[in-house]
Amino acid sequence: MAAQVESGALELRTIRGPSAFGGEVRRFWNLIWLTAAADYKTRYLNSWLGYAWSLLRPLLFFGVLYVVFTRVVRFGGEIENYAALLLLNIMLFQFFSDATGSAVRCVVQRENLVRKMQFPRIVVPLSVVLNSLLIAVMNMVAALVLILVIGVEPRWTWLLIPVVLALLCVFTTGVALALAALYPRFRDVEQIWGVAARALFYASPVIFPIELVPESWRGLVAANPLTPILEQARIWVIDADAPTLLDAAGSAAVLLVSAVIFVGACVIGLLLFEREAPRVAEEL
Amino acid sequence: MPLPVAAEIRSVSKAFRIPTNQAATLKQRVLHPLQGQDYRTLRALEDVSFDVHEGEFFGIVGRNGSGKSTLLKLIASIYRADKGTIRVAGRMAPFIELGVGFNPELSAYDNVVLNGVMMGLTPREARRRFDEVIEFAELEEFTELKLRNYSSGMRVRLAFAVMVQVDADVMLIDEVLAVGDASFQERCAETFTQLIERGKTIVLVTHGMGNVRRYCHRALLLESGRIHTIGDPGEVAARYTEVNFAHHKQHRGVRKPGERRGPQGEPLRFARITDAWLEKEGRERTTSIARREAIELRAQIELDEDVNDAHFALEIWRAGGGRLFAPFASPLPSSGGLRAGERLVVAATIENRLTPGRYRINCGLAYRTPEGGEVPVSPIQGIPFEVSGERIPGSLTDLAHEVRIEPHVETEVLR
Numbered sequence: 001m002a003a004q005v006e007s008g009a010l011e012l013r014t015i016r017g018p019s020a021f022g023g024e025v026r027r028f029w030n031l032i033w034l035t036a037a038a039d040y041k042t043r044y045l046n047s048w049l050g051y052a053w054s055l056l057r058p059l060l061f062f063g064v065l066y067v068v069f070t071r072v073v074r075f076g077g078e079i080e081n082y083a084a085l086l087l088l089n090i091m092l093f094q095f096f097s098d099a100t101g102s103a104v105r106c107v108v109q110r111e112n113l114v115r116k117m118q119f120p121r122i123v124v125p126l127s128v129v130l131n132s133l134l135i136a137v138m139n140m141v142a143a144l145v146l147i148l149v150i151g152v153e154p155r156w157t158w159l160l161i162p163v164v165l166a167l168l169c170v171f172t173t174g175v176a177l178a179l180a181a182l183y184p185r186f187r188d189v190e191q192i193w194g195v196a197a198r199a200l201f202y203a204s205p206v207i208f209p210i211e212l213v214p215e216s217w218r219g220l221v222a223a224n225p226l227t228p229i230l231e232q233a234r235i236w237v238i239d240a241d242a243p244t245l246l247d248a249a250g251s252a253a254v255l256l257v258s259a260v261i262f263v264g265a266c267v268i269g270l271l272l273f274e275r276e277a278p279r280v281a282e283e284l
Numbered sequence: 285m286p287l288p289v290a291a292e293i294r295s296v297s298k299a300f301r302i303p304t305n306q307a308a309t310l311k312q313r314v315l316h317p318l319q320g321q322d323y324r325t326l327r328a329l330e331d332v333s334f335d336v337h338e339g340e341f342f343g344i345v346g347r348n349g350s351g352k353s354t355l356l357k358l359i360a361s362i363y364r365a366d367k368g369t370i371r372v373a374g375r376m377a378p379f380i381e382l383g384v385g386f387n388p389e390l391s392a393y394d395n396v397v398l399n400g401v402m403m404g405l406t407p408r409e410a411r412r413r414f415d416e417v418i419e420f421a422e423l424e425e426f427t428e429l430k431l432r433n434y435s436s437g438m439r440v441r442l443a444f445a446v447m448v449q450v451d452a453d454v455m456l457i458d459e460v461l462a463v464g465d466a467s468f469q470e471r472c473a474e475t476f477t478q479l480i481e482r483g484k485t486i487v488l489v490t491h492g493m494g495n496v497r498r499y500c501h502r503a504l505l506l507e508s509g510r511i512h513t514i515g516d517p518g519e520v521a522a523r524y525t526e527v528n529f530a531h532h533k534q535h536r537g538v539r540k541p542g543e544r545r546g547p548q549g550e551p552l553r554f555a556r557i558t559d560a561w562l563e564k565e566g567r568e569r570t571t572s573i574a575r576r577e578a579i580e581l582r583a584q585i586e587l588d589e590d591v592n593d594a595h596f597a598l599e600i601w602r603a604g605g606g607r608l609f610a611p612f613a614s615p616l617p618s619s620g621g622l623r624a625g626e627r628l629v630v631a632a633t634i635e636n637r638l639t640p641g642r643y644r645i646n647c648g649l650a651y652r653t654p655e656g657g658e659v660p661v662s663p664i665q666g667i668p669f670e671v672s673g674e675r676i677p678g679s680l681t682d683l684a685h686e687v688r689i690e691p692h693v694e695t696e697v698l699r
Contacts, residue, residue, distance in 0.1 A: 010338075010373035010453060012292060017364025030407050034398050042389040116380040117402055118361040278364045281357075282300060 020122040020270075020277035028120055035127035040134060054135040055142050058094045062087050065207055079209060084147045085238050089206040089230055091136065091143045092164070096172050096226065097197050099132035103176030104183050104190050111284045121277040125180040129173050136165065147237065157236040164233045171225055174266030181272040184283050205230050210248040222249035225262035287337035289373065290454050290485040291359060296368035298329040298354055328354040329509045331368075336454075338373070339483040341476070343496045343503035343517060345524050351509040352489045353458060356380070359487065360456050374453030377403040381458065383443030388432040392423065395431055396446055403450040413449045421445035436568070448475055455479070458489045473498075493521040494558040494586050525556070555594060555649045558627075559584040562645070562669050575673035575682065579634040583647050587626045594622065596630050597650040603642035603668070608680065609634075613650045639682045640673035 021028070044050045066086055069075060079085065106128045107114060114121065140161060148154060183189045204226040205213070213221050221227055234242050249255045301323040329351045336342045346352040357363045359370055360378035385402055386395050396417050400410030418424055421441040431439060476499050479486060490496060496503050496517045503520035505513040505527070513523045560583040564570040573579055581598065595613030602608055616630065646666045676682060
């Protein structure tokens with residue numbers, strides 16, 4: 001804010017046009033928070049169960065997968081604490097797919113705002129991710145209670161779950177930014193991401209632990225940045241003796257690839273969004 | 285001593301690239317990687333420079349497409365200028381449209397806070413001002429209601445109240461005066477006067493020359509993206525009428541440009557339509573009309589000079605071109621003529637045989653010449669509207685019809 005000068009005149013500030021960031025830091029966070037909260041309030045509007053759906057949906061999904069993989073395909077039974085592992089993984093993956101899925105169209109959905117208001121453009125995708133994160137945190141608490149009920153002993157490493165969520169959140173944000181930046185110009189992104197997100201679901205150790213993946217495919221799965229995150233969550237929450245990241249990946253090189261993809265996605269997402277932000281109001 | 289500058293615009297240019305063939309899908313990109321997208325460049329603004337002083341009420345006028353809204357969006361930091369610099373002093377809040385960002389599913393409270401923060405208040409300030417906003421909007425009994433359940437008038441009142449309470453140093457306002465009923469218009473007038481007294485700087489984009497004359501200290505007329513006239517609002521309003529008139533005549537070919545004489549050679553007298561709208565039952569403004577529901581057109585007219593024989597002209601166009609209806613201008617019945625400075629509302633009821641779709645109704649004031657021609661004496665006002673209902677493909681009009689079997693014809697004849 002320009003300082004009040006003695007003469008009573010306000011100092012002139014240069015107007016540079018819209019950008020991804022900019023403006024006061026406080027306003028920036030307030031906007032993200034308020035927008036996310038508003039989205040949260042209206043998300044399950046007019047449905048009977050309301051907020052309960054944000055927990056019910058992953059739980060029902062878990063139920064379906066659990067029945068399929070323990071009764072029909074019968075492989076889950078051999079894995080220790082399969083139910084707990086599946087539940088944890090689904091909650092984590094749901095956050096990723098939920099946030100990125102809604103991020104694709106977020107800028108276009110808020111077209112009216114983007115074309116008629118002045119605010120840091122990155123607020124739009126970030127509030128979408130924050131909205132999903134809020135739900136994920138609540139779901140995580142519920143999931144831990146259920147995991148206790150299933151019979152997993154609580155350990156002090158449960159306290160490290162925020163680290164897992166934080167890492168996941170950073171990667172999710174990177175992907176969300178890239179999708180949100182590309183969609184206004186390339187509408188195919190929505191379809192492509194629909195398929196890609198599903199592929200990623202099966203290329204991540206969500207329904208199966210990493211050691212069940214055939215050796216020849218394991219490198220590919222481990223290169224997926226979601227894999228180390230999910231595996232670390234498994235070690236901290238469910239099974240301290242689960243294969244470490246290095247064991248699971250097979251080699252440090254694969255782990256490095258996954259780290260590079262992680263950082264790359266974030267940097268590219270940020271750069272893409274920053275590049276598109278100034279003109280996005282005109283493209284819509 | 286010159287007043288301190290609140291907004292400084294220097295050599296600002298802005299062009300838009302409009303894709304001529306919509307090649308926005310990846311397939312087209314992949315299949316034709318070398319064939320870059322074709323663009324048409326639309327120069328919206330060229331080399332525009334001016335200052336707005338602190339505490340000034342500054343009007344920007346121009347015909348549709350002259351670049352005035354683009355200019356406002358550039359100052360508001362919604363678009364980025366291609367060339368030139370823009371500097372603004374203090375907190376600036378844009379009101380491109382009343383109630384932008386209102387979420388119909390949230391309560392007035394949530395909306396006011398969110399909107400306030402968008403406009404640059406802190407959440408605490410926004411919450412503190414909520415009561416004042418509600419009081420100004422006269423919505424005390426409805427604070428718990430979701431915005432969805434507000435009438436359009438209530439929504440407009442709320443939006444206007446937010447705008448006033450945001451209390452920005454520089455306010456950028458685009459054509460918000462054209463809404464609301466008469467008492468609301470009064471309210472706006474009062475508020476503007478208050479804001480001016482409080483030393484706020486206001487930049488207003490408008491079509492209403494009445495507003496320009498009434499509120500503005502200075503005004504700017506844009507024509508094809510360049511400054512045509514800047515300065516005294518009366519002068520700018522007169523130039524605007526000229527520019528619009530010349531344009532209108534060129535297109536209608538009624539009179540040669542520059543000729544401003546009536547049918548008997550007397551100089552043309554001027555009147556202006558300051559506002560025009562469509563109404564539905566209960567005097568509420570609307571842009572959507574049900575199929576076969578009569579079209580109720582209202583136009584507010586201000587007379588600059590005494591008028592004895594003004595006619596009201598209207599025409600209906602289909603969106604995308606094609607004039608469907610242009611009746612002879614109707615005389616405005618008045619005993620003893622209309623006096624300069626008078627303000628009146630003309631009402632027209634038009635039978636609706638339009639097929640569902642989008643239309644525009646234009647209206648204006650005109651003289652009838654003895655030969656049966658019409659000479660416009662006011663800029664035309666266009667109102668876009670929609671006839672709602674199921675589309676009837678391949679039809680221009682929706683004529684009443686009935687199909688039946690004729691009972692007396694011998695069916696044997698047909699065998």
